[in-house]
Amino acid sequence: MTKQDFRIVGKSVKRADVIEKVTGEGKYTGDYHLPGLLHGKIKRAEIAHARITRIDVSKALAYPGVKAVLTHHDVPKVLHYGSPHPRSASCTKDQYILEDKVRFWGEGVAAVAAVSEEIADEALDLIEVDYEPLPAVYDIDAAQAPGAPQIHEVGPGGNLVIPPVHIERGDVEKGFAEADLILEGEFEGGRPVPTYMEPNVCVADWDGSNKLTFWTSTQTSFMVRGALAEVLGLPLNKVRVLVDHMGGGFGAKQDLFQHEFLCALLARKCRRPVKMEFTRRETFIAGRSRHPFRMWLKQGFRKDGTLVARDMKVIYESGAYGSHSPGVTNVGTASATSLYRCENVRLDGRAVYTNTPIAGAYRGYGVVQTYFAIDIQMDEAAEKLGIDPAEMRLRNAVREGDIAPSGHPIVGRGLEACISHGIEAFGWQAKRGADRGVAGRPSVRRGWGIGCEMHGSSAYPGIKEQGNATVKMNEDGSVTLLTGAAGLGTGAHTALAQIVAEELGVTFESVHVVHGDTDVVPWDIGAFASHTTYLVGSAARMAAAELRERVLARGAEKLQEKVENLEMVDGIITARDKPGTSLTVHEAMGPSRGIPAEHLIASGSYMPTKSYSFAAHFVEVEVDTETGIIECRTVVPVHDVGKVIHPIAAQGQIEGGIQQGIGHTLTENYVIDRTNGRSLNAGLVDYKMPLSMDMPDIRTIILEAAPDPGGPWGAKGVGEDPIIAIGPAIANAVYDAIGVRFHHYPITPEDVLNGLRARKKELQDAGI
Amino acid sequence: MTKQDFRIVGKSVKRADVIEKVTGEGKYTGDYHLPGLLHGKIKRAEIAHARITRIDVSKALAYPGVKAVLTHHDVPKVLHYGSPHPRSASCTKDQYILEDKVRFWGEGVAAVAAVSEEIADEALDLIEVDYEPLPAVYDIDAAQAPGAPQIHEVGPGGNLVIPPVHIERGDVEKGFAEADLILEGEFEGGRPVPTYMEPNVCVADWDGSNKLTFWTSTQTSFMVRGALAEVLGLPLNKVRVLVDHMGGGFGAKQDLFQHEFLCALLARKCRRPVKMEFTRRETFIAGRSRHPFRMWLKQGFRKDGTLVARDMKVIYESGAYGSHSPGVTNVGTASATSLYRCENVRLDGRAVYTNTPIAGAYRGYGVVQTYFAIDIQMDEAAEKLGIDPAEMRLRNAVREGDIAPSGHPIVGRGLEACISHGIEAFGWQAKRGADRGVAGRPSVRRGWGIGCEMHGSSAYPGIKEQGNATVKMNEDGSVTLLTGAAGLGTGAHTALAQIVAEELGVTFESVHVVHGDTDVVPWDIGAFASHTTYLVGSAARMAAAELRERVLARGAEKLQEKVENLEMVDGIITARDKPGTSLTVHEAMGPSRGIPAEHLIASGSYMPTKSYSFAAHFVEVEVDTETGIIECRTVVPVHDVGKVIHPIAAQGQIEGGIQQGIGHTLTENYVIDRTNGRSLNAGLVDYKMPLSMDMPDIRTIILEAAPDPGGPWGAKGVGEDPIIAIGPAIANAVYDAIGVRFHHYPITPEDVLNGLRARKKELQDAGI
Incomplete structure (x- = not known):
């Protein structure tokens, strides 16, 4: 250093x-073409919760070009997932490769290997499955209702994935008693999906010594090795996992997927290499989304803005399987101990099964959700107390010696540096004093907002990294x-x-x-x-x-x-x-x-300690009050990375994170029909990501404010940070523009119009 | 230990x-099929020594399916070969990838890459080459004659590959003066070829970062990496050489081959993977043989059998390029300092260029030749002195403290142990006293012979192993x-x-x-x-x-x-x-x-010292005096390996070596027409290897007589040893059977019949 x-x-x-x-x-995984390669496809259930009473593959097997079909009768009865790292508590172990039960619409029930993708697809239709429907739950309320159908036999019951995470520090009641202002609110978020360019794909090839060579698009090749070895009953040195280039993962590709196990099993059965490649549709249905959430947040503040008490309950919707819910729940809940200093906190975090597609790891890992709520309420408090929102954050920002969510002390004053630099670079004071109107466009209102975040490098719970x-x-x-x-x-x-x-x-x-x-x-x-x-x-x-x-x-x-x-x-x-x-x-x-x-x-x-990176995002939005469309015009993201190794790469990470953050805040939401569990928009036509023309002017500032002694020359991570602060910054800017508070994402044009109508009525009712 | x-x-x-x-x-190298794979073929000269005056590839390039053609105009002008190890003096550097000169019949003059092997083959015929013939030399006499055409500009001149190797110890003239018996003889050997099951093959693939991935059937992947990097002007980390299974090499595949460079260059030119695979015919023409040799040997003995002086001149025929001639000449010449103890030695070793295919490294590496002569003359001396041949060898065997060819002291008394065990196990005394006739087969004579050898593990000259x-x-x-x-x-x-x-x-x-x-x-x-x-x-x-x-x-x-x-x-x-x-x-x-x-x-x-393994081979042959056919009936090979790691694998090595040794001693000889340099039997129909039905009863004895402190638990090498002693043992047994001495290999039926006729005439002339 x-x-x-x-x-x-x-x-x-x-x-x-x-x-x-x-x-x-x-070369990407999909580019591997081995001689004799077969193509694997998965038959997916069109029911959200059911028991399979009969499955007949005889017609599929007889179809010319089909080499093998697997059902729950043909696969090892090993609970997988979870424990991608042998010593991790980040994942649950609640899923079989195939089972005689279906827990979400789109779950795989059989797999085919054939000489071409077309033939494999055609053979899927020849597999006959009879289902006995089971009562299902499609949201966290139904899942937690008394007498709700139970989706899993494992776990603590009540459709909880894990026992509730409870964190308490100081004396919350005493804190609230000292508060001059107490705010309370509910927050919600949708189901954004990490739409990496390269759909999940793998190729399995067994050699004559019964060794598996396995190319797969994964972030965690050694975890895939471990899981395959365990399920296939092989020693680790008989499984070789290879990854060349990847077209993105964003966290989701650290999971172990059904198709990966099936691909290996089909290849073993056929004694020929097998490739399995998701369609874009399958990346939604069988991939991993961010956890939808609902959160109740109550905070107390002194007149000078000091945060004195925080009481929080967050519920993450895990979908049909646990995947990374334990990690997401732990990290997300613990994150609420920090960002803004607070001596008295009481946090309750839960993950709940529903009969919907699986939520997993996705950039921001539980923290996107909690900091969205915290940073919006921080804005609300600033307004109530008459304090500038940026100044409010400076007063409460964590700093050197405070305890980070991981339990380690914070190094340096990175967050304050980010806020201060941003105030200057963004021209915060001048902007906040400016007119919200836009010349020549009477329906458009401008607004400026701020959001903050911190995120750990190597801060996974229960893992010795x-x-x-x-x-x-x-x-x-x-x-x-x-x-x-x-x-x-x-x-x-x-x-x-x-x-x-x-x-x-x-x-x-x-x-x-x-x-x-x-x-x-x-x-x-x-x-x-x-x-x-x-x-x-x-x-x-x-x-x-x-x-x-x-x-x-x-x-x-x-x-x-x-x-x-x-x-x-x-x-x-x-x-x-x-x-x-x-x-x-x-x-x-x-x-x-x-x-x-x-x-x-x-x-x-x-073996590191945990380090924390910080960021403050300053945004300008334009809201069209006629169409309800929100446009994010300018972002000044200020990030403390300790020491930057490759400035353009770091900048690229930040810009990409902002793009994804704008997506989940404004347009991206993978929608499940809450009456039957069907996917309604599994594809890039109906699932709206921001395009290049939707991107704001981004003026990235990278600081080396608080180098971490554990990183090379002080370097800290930057991968996840940029997706976290952009959401509340946009929501706060929208409020600044049109005076409507949103406690959820995505904030759609319909929401804006409804919000404006409600506010108008409210103002009318109040006689204003 | x-x-x-x-x-x-x-x-x-x-x-x-x-x-x-x-x-x-x-998977062998030939099993690698990459998408878009092209097939490379080499056009070979049908003249033994010439300058290329014109080479026109236009018709070949225009042929549908042809993607690239390379001639000497298109390849880097880098002398290669030699220096496979950067610090080795084992190889010469005298060959260009392609040149405007041809030095042997069958040398490559152009290379084609096409979408199929057939098209590549057809395109070869469309390449037009005009040659200006040069005077050629086809044997070591012609090559060394005054005024002989010079094949290379590099080297010491006189068609020598390297300056003569000269080794002298003690006082040879004094030794001969003390001798009671002096023998002098000339010995010769043919051109056996290591007919590995897997013909040479390689696949080259360049990636977008200009890195070469190169699968090749080689014994020396790092040497291939070094040579390719040097010729292609790349750093070593931009060349990745891969070998999976191999179908044999026997030394020949430690060379760097013309086709390997051409394959890499074709792939670079086409931006597509290219495979080049030798036909069996090409493994003869463009592979590597053992060096044909001629050797003059004069030795003096005392009455009690003690060897007191050895004077030797050996000439190895290198063919058109030097390849491993420096190593072979050094190792082969130095080997004559040992096996049988002798204080006074004078050795002269040379390697000579001729316009014939290239001799290279082959199991036994120069030692097969010299020990063939030494062990036959040892037999002759035993007979003249009236000493049992096995006893004669026991008296002269090297032992603990003697100096090995490498200059290191011999460890233990391995050779004596092999001879003693063999005498016992073979029933040597009883057999040598038995009748040479075979009941019911009047034309057949039996005979028993012995041959000895020693060979170094890690005993390569000039290389820090x-x-x-x-x-x-x-x-x-x-x-x-x-x-x-x-x-x-x-x-x-x-x-x-x-x-x-x-x-x-x-x-x-x-x-x-x-x-x-x-x-x-x-x-x-x-x-x-x-x-x-x-x-x-x-x-x-x-x-x-x-x-x-x-x-x-x-x-x-x-x-x-x-x-x-x-x-x-x-x-x-x-x-x-x-x-x-x-x-x-x-x-x-x-x-x-x-x-x-x-x-x-x-x-x-x-980093080891050199260790030596020992063996004595005891053989029984049957010679049919009507057909001249020699059959090797029984072999008792006794090998000291220090410590055996895998007995069956060691036994397999020994049996395989014996098979190859029987081959070069009796039938295998790749014949070059000495008038024009053409190959006369480049293929397994006319080049006769021993088949399983030609194999003798082999009763292998593995001893752990002289463990070497440098090997794991005392283990020493066993790879090359078994091919060395079998040759003189057979020649000595043939003499024992029919009284005809042969000083050359292979000993063909025609040789036997001629020998019997000559001996008959000799006996008649002598009035016996």
Whole structure:
């Protein structure tokens, strides 16, 4: 953290994968075509809750080109999911690969492998299934009603996924007693889906020694390895999971999916490779969404704005299976201990099963929901107390020494820095004083809002996170980094190569990254919790530092200098006080009496504490009071990342997060018919993501305000942060524009028009 | 070496690759079919020495389906070969990928990539080449004649590949002066070819980042990586060489081949993957043979059989390029310093270019030739001195403290042990006293002979050999061994897994071997010099020992015992004095305060001294004096391997070596027309290998007589040894049967009949 002159870190070097991605030559899982490849498809139930009384696959099996059909009769009776990490409490174990029961509309009930996708699809229609319908619940109220049908036999009962999470600090009643202002409200959120460009896809191939090679688009290749090995009854070294490029994951691809198990089983049955690829529709139906939620929030404030008590109840809708609900509930609930300092908190978090598609991990992981509510109520309090909303946040922002949601102390004053910088850069004061009208467009009102957030790197509950990296120098001085860290498309491998090059003292171009092969790279927990650069970056830096010493020892021998007197920059080893005394790292790799060149391999392993990144988002919206359309015009996102490794990549993360955040706040919502559980908009025609023309002017500011001692040169995560603050910032700006408070997302044009009507009536009733 | 109870080492465990090899599911390089794959073919010259004056590829390029054609105008002007190991003097650097000159009949002059093999073949005929013939030399006499045409501009001149190797010890003239018997003779050998089952094949694929992935059937993947990187101007981390299963190599596949460079270049030009696969015919024409040789040998003996002087001149025929001639000449010449002890030696070794196909590395590497001569002359001396041939060898055998060809002292008395055991097991005395006739087959004569040999593991000249291995334990206690050692089909990976399992204390089945991927396994020098088990085995054992300590430390924590008090056997950790206090290695991998389970990786690196293995082969032959056919009936091969790791695999090596040795001694000879350089029998119809029905009764005896402190538990190599002693043993047995001495191989039926006629005339002339 004390290094002064960075040569590679902090620069937007050209990503090594950029050309192959632009030319289309980069290999994604779907690009693997093996000889004899079969195509697998899943038959999906058209009923939300039922028992299968008969399933007849004989016609499908007889169909020309069909090679195998699997039903619940043919698969191991092993409860899977959950425990993707063997020591994790983040997931539940409540799902069979196939079962004689259906718990949501679209759940897979059989799988076919055939010589083409078309034939597999046609064969699905030939599978006959008889169902005995079961009473179903389609929302959290119905699920929690007395006498409600129970969706699972496992779990604590009452359709709870896990026992309620309860967190209490200080004395909430005492806090409320000291409050000058008490606010109470209910908040809700929809079901946004991480619409990654690359639908889920996998290819399974068994070799003659009964070893499974498995290509899959996953963030967590070692977890997939573990789950496949467990379900298939194999030792870990008989399952090889490979990932090359990925077209996004956003958290959802850290789950274990039904199709992955079925693909492996079909390939084993056919003794031929099998590919299974989701349609876009299936990414909705069988993928993972963010948890819909309902939250009750009561907070007390002193006159000066100080938050003195917080009482909260949040209910996450898990859908038909638990997936990441335990982690989401824990992280989301715990997040409400912080952001704004509060000595007296009482938090209750629950996850509830319903007969709807599965909610899972998605960027922002439970926190998007709670901070949406908290940051809207913070705005309401500011207004009531007559305090500027930005000033209100500055007064309450967590800071150095406060306790983070993970239980660790906060490092530095990152949140205050973000707010202060944003006030300045956005021109907050001037804007808030400006006219809400827009010249020439009488129906349009402008508004300005702020939202804040903090999010942990490596802050997963119940997991001992660990980063590993191996760095080796080849005989010609070129360097290979072996890492299990996944490359979702975020540029993580570029950042890791930068860290290795910087620490080692070679050029960025000389470092090549090998990744995504569980047989050969060191174990990795997977890409989530915004931790790759922080966690694996630290391990890579450790490995590079060790390797550098060994290379310098060789240089010292050749230059007849002391190691302490040498430095290595851009692949040149030089004696510090003798500029002419130097040699290239390639020359240093020549014959030596010391370490043989061929064995210059070093490994680093790092178990972090939790670190927190911070952000404040300042937005300008325009609301058309005739159409109800909200347009987000400008965003100034200010992020504290501790130390930026690749500015353009960090900026890309921030812009992408804002796009997704605008989506779930304004338009994105995967809708389930609450009368029968059917999907109503499983596809990109009816599910509305923001397009490029919907994007605001984004003026990103990246701060290195509060470096974390655990990250490489202080670096912290940035992956999840940008999706969190944008939501409440927009809702607050909309209120600023039209005076209507929304406590839910998405805020649709219909909501706006209804809200305006209600407000008009309210004003009329009040005689204003 | 002091271990008493082996659980896995020394047992013939079931090879992990056996099922996939038997079912045909095992993947060989030829099994890789990539989407868009093109097929490459090479146009070969039909002239032995010429300059290309014109080469027109326009018709070939216009042929439908042809994607690229390369001639000498299109390839990097880099001299390749040689230096497969960057610090090796074993190979010459005298060949361009393509040149405007042809030096042997069958040399490649152009290459085509097309959508099918057929089209590529057809396109070859459309390439027009005009040659200006050059005077050529087709044998070592013509090549060395004054004024002979010079084949290369590089090298010392006189068609020598390298300056003559000269070794002198003691005082040869003084030795001869003390001798009671001086023998002098000339010896010759043909051109056997290692007819591996899998013809040379490679697949090249470039990715969008300009990285080459290269599957090839090679013994030396890192050398291929180095050569490709050098020729293509890439850093080493931009070339990934992969080998899965191999169908044999026998040394020849440690060379770098013209087709490998051309395949990579064609793929780069087409931006599509390209496969190049030799026909069987091409494995002769463009593969590598053993060096044909001529040798003059003069030795002096005392009356008691003691060898007192040896004067030798050996000339190896290199063919059109140098390939491994420097190594073969050095190793072969140096081998004549030993086997039988002699204080006074003078040795001269040369390699000579001719306009014939290329000789290269082949099991026995120069030593097959020299020991053939030495062991026949030893027999002649025994007869002249009236000493039993086996006794004669016992008196002269090298032993502990003598200096080996490598310059290192011999360990133990392995050769004497082999001879003594063989005398006993073969019933040597009784047989030699028996009648040479065979009841009921009057034309058949029986005979018994002996041959001896020694051969070094890791005894390559000029190379600093090094073995590396990485062993990691997975979360479930299963183990992955990463090694660069090639699996030619010999069972090397099985032996390495045994060594790891034994040292670590887990079951054999729990160890999985990952190999053959230069990106991910530790550097390896390649599979040659009989050194894989010896060299990489030692490194693997070191790595396993380190890993065991880490695993035991975890066990100690959990069992609350001291590490010193624990042992691990078959994956169970037990306290030595408390039989009930135990846990499985899987349990030990559970959460720990110590080393994280996910990072239990250990590496071993080993730079050996040279070790020598020994053998004596006892054979019985039957010679039909009417047809001239020699049948090898029985072989008792006695081998000292120090410590046997996998008895059946070792036995398989010995039987295979004997089969190949019988081949070159009796039938195998790739014949070049000495008037124009054309191949006369490039194929398995006219080139006669011994079939299973030609195989003798082989009664292998494996001794652990002289363990080498450098090998795992004393193990030494066994790969090359069995091909060496069988040749002179057969020649000596033939003499014993019919009284005709042969100083050459192969000894054909025609030779036998001519020999019998000559001997008859000789006896008649002598009036006997």
